[in-house]
Amino acid sequence: ETGVTQTPRHLVMGMTNKKSLKCEQHLGHNAMYWYKQSAKKPLELMFVYNFKEQTENNSVPSRFSPECPNSSHLFLHLHTLQPEDSALYLCASSQGGANYGYTFGSGTRLTVV
Amino acid sequence: AQSVTQLDSQVPVFEEAPVELRCNYSSSVSVYLFWYVQYPNQGLQLLLKYLSGSTLVESINGFEAEFNKSQTSFHLRKPSVHISDTAEYFCAVSWDAGGTSYGKLTFGQGTILTVHP
Numbered sequence: 001e002t003g004v005t006q007t008p009r010h011l012v013m014g015m016t017n018k019k020s021l022k023c024e025q026h027l028g029h030n031a032m033y034w035y036k037q038s039a040k041k042p043l044e045l046m047f048v049y050n051f052k053e054q055t056e057n058n059s060v061p062s063r064f065s066p067e068c069p070n071s072s073h074l075f076l077h078l079h080t081l082q083p084e085d086s087a088l089y090l091c092a093s094s095q096g097g098a099n100y101g102y103t104f105g106s107g108t109r110l111t112v113v
Numbered sequence: 114a115q116s117v118t119q120l121d122s123q124v125p126v127f128e129e130a131p132v133e134l135r136c137n138y139s140s141s142v143s144v145y146l147f148w149y150v151q152y153p154n155q156g157l158q159l160l161l162k163y164l165s166g167s168t169l170v171e172s173i174n175g176f177e178a179e180f181n182k183s184q185t186s187f188h189l190r191k192p193s194v195h196i197s198d199t200a201e202y203f204c205a206v207s208w209d210a211g212g213t214s215y216g217k218l219t220f221g222q223g224t225i226l227t228v229h230p
Binding site: 072 | 145159208219
């Protein structure tokens with residue numbers, strides 16, 4: 001139990017499907033993050049939320065839609081994805097200060113067919 | 114702007130041999146430094162971190178890293194590796210910009226450590 005829980009662990013979806021990834025933390029953290037990790041590529045920061053407000057969107061295509069209803073929950077809504085969107089999607093949370101670092105979830109392995 | 118460079122994308126090594134994974138950073142302000150480890154199909158786990166004080170920091174499983182301000186480096190070392198150390202290792206840096214800083218981490222590209230029997 002890492003303190004950050006991601007569901008589902010694995011997801012296979014067609015290009016016309018709509019699905020959502022869920023992230024939940026019970027650490028009392030104020031910031032939450034979505035990362036994309038593709039094979040042989042660096043970690044890509046997608047979105048940042050602080051106190052439920054989106055503070056960063058790194059030019060992510062609109063087929064990825066984040067939602068943060070409260071400081072403990074973060075969703076990533078997916079629709080009309082492409083095969084190149086297949087990757088490990090990681091959620092992380094942090095206390096917010098520069099010296100705390102992040103706590104990561106185990107990730108959702110997404111395959112788009 | 115702050116940046117992190119991990120100089121080796123892959124490091125193969127034999128079991129019980131020593132290993133060093135290199136990390137250099139670029140920053141004009143004081144930084145905090147982290148090493149994370151990622152086992153296959155898992156998230157990243159914090160291995161160790163440097164915040165202040167002693168420049169040598171250790172993890173519970175035998176890894177250590179030394180903060181070298183003059184060389185802007187934070188290399189990770191282990192004197193004798195095990196098969197179970199096979200994983201990808203990420204160096205990361207954050208900085209205290211004050212005010213609205215939320216401790217954003219900048220990650221290196223990762224180093225895949227493969228320990229052979």
